[in-house]
Amino acid sequence: MPAAVKVKIPATVANLGPGFDALGVAIKMHLEVEIEPRRDSVEIHVEGEGAETLPKDESNLVIRSMNEFFDHVGRRPSGYSVKVRNPIPLGAGLGSSAAAVVGGLFAARAVTGRNVPQSEMVQLAASIEGHPDNILPALLGGLVVCYGTERAEEVRYFRMEPSDRLVPIVAVPAQGFSTEQARRALPDDVSFVDAQFTASRAALLVAALSSGAGTEVLAEAMNDRLHEPHRLKLMPETAAVHSELRAAGLAVALAGAGPSLLAVVPRPESATRAEQIRRVCRARSAGWRVFVSEWENQGAGAR
Numbered sequence: 001m002p003a004a005v006k007v008k009i010p011a012t013v014a015n016l017g018p019g020f021d022a023l024g025v026a027i028k029m030h031l032e033v034e035i036e037p038r039r040d041s042v043e044i045h046v047e048g049e050g051a052e053t054l055p056k057d058e059s060n061l062v063i064r065s066m067n068e069f070f071d072h073v074g075r076r077p078s079g080y081s082v083k084v085r086n087p088i089p090l091g092a093g094l095g096s097s098a099a100a101v102v103g104g105l106f107a108a109r110a111v112t113g114r115n116v117p118q119s120e121m122v123q124l125a126a127s128i129e130g131h132p133d134n135i136l137p138a139l140l141g142g143l144v145v146c147y148g149t150e151r152a153e154e155v156r157y158f159r160m161e162p163s164d165r166l167v168p169i170v171a172v173p174a175q176g177f178s179t180e181q182a183r184r185a186l187p188d189d190v191s192f193v194d195a196q197f198t199a200s201r202a203a204l205l206v207a208a209l210s211s212g213a214g215t216e217v218l219a220e221a222m223n224d225r226l227h228e229p230h231r232l233k234l235m236p237e238t239a240a241v242h243s244e245l246r247a248a249g250l251a252v253a254l255a256g257a258g259p260s261l262l263a264v265v266p267r268p269e270s271a272t273r274a275e276q277i278r279r280v281c282r283a284r285s286a287g288w289r290v291f292v293s294e295w296e297n298q299g300a301g302a303r
């Protein structure tokens with residue numbers, strides 16, 4: 001086994017508005033997982049987001065995912081020590097769980113030196129985490145359209161790259177929100193009118209992101225009627241920021257299940273738009289953090 005290996009996994013934003021459970025994109029904010037074999041015992045050290053709250057034993061999602069990989073290849077080392085550096089806010093809608101799962105799997109693959117193909121890594125990761133719209137961009141980088149089949153266990157996808165004429169900005173409130181709770185807020189049925197509205201925006205969004213469309217088209221394309229109206233009711237502060245930024249003409253959507261927001265802006269406007277977003281967020285409360293990021297087209301790996 002190699003002495004120590006380190007892998008980096010990007011944060012991800014799922015849904016992007018109308019692409020509920022179907023669209024996800026990777027951004028430049030990376031979880032780092034370093035693993036070193038030891039003679040016995042498993043040890044984990046976490047720095048950054050979740051350093052105080054995440055479990056430090058085998059129930060930690062990174063360790064659980066490593067063990068899934070070791071069991072998958074039939075080779076669990078007698079012990080190892082793991083260092084996790086996490087800049088991804090937890091419960092924010094930025095794919096921290098997906099990054100932990102993919103980080104565990106990739107670190108375990110690197111340390112065992114097993115040549116498990118990407119397609120198998122995708123299926124393994126999706127079976128642990130269950131949100132392919134975060135898992136796939138975390139694993140592959142870029143902008144990914146996920147489409148399951150009738151057989152729920154089969155993950156299928158189409159990957160592309162968003163235009164670098166556009167810049168993603170994420171605004172993260174102080175308090176997280178549980179994805180399970182945000183999913184419970186969804187209705188059993190939607191109207192035909194809302195389904196048609198959302199399907200047309202999702203199609204427009206893929207075209208707009210890959211071609212680098214202007215703000216007016218993007219703002220229209222990031223409109224959703226399937227999940228956001230139900231979820232925003234549970235997140236009043238996010239809802240207020242969302243509606244103020246939309247009224248100002250920005251292309252904004254809930255990041256994943258929320259409560260963070262994603263804005264997509266033309267590159268030359270990124271600094272002024274970020275200032276505008278900061279002002280609107282901070283007028284609501286002081287705890288918001290605003291990150292001007294970049295698309296990440298490289299997926300998980302040793303870097």
Ligand code: HSE
Nearest residue numbers: 014021131133256257
């Ligand atoms: N598509 C999922 C949802 C993403 O919106 O519930 C969860 O991060």
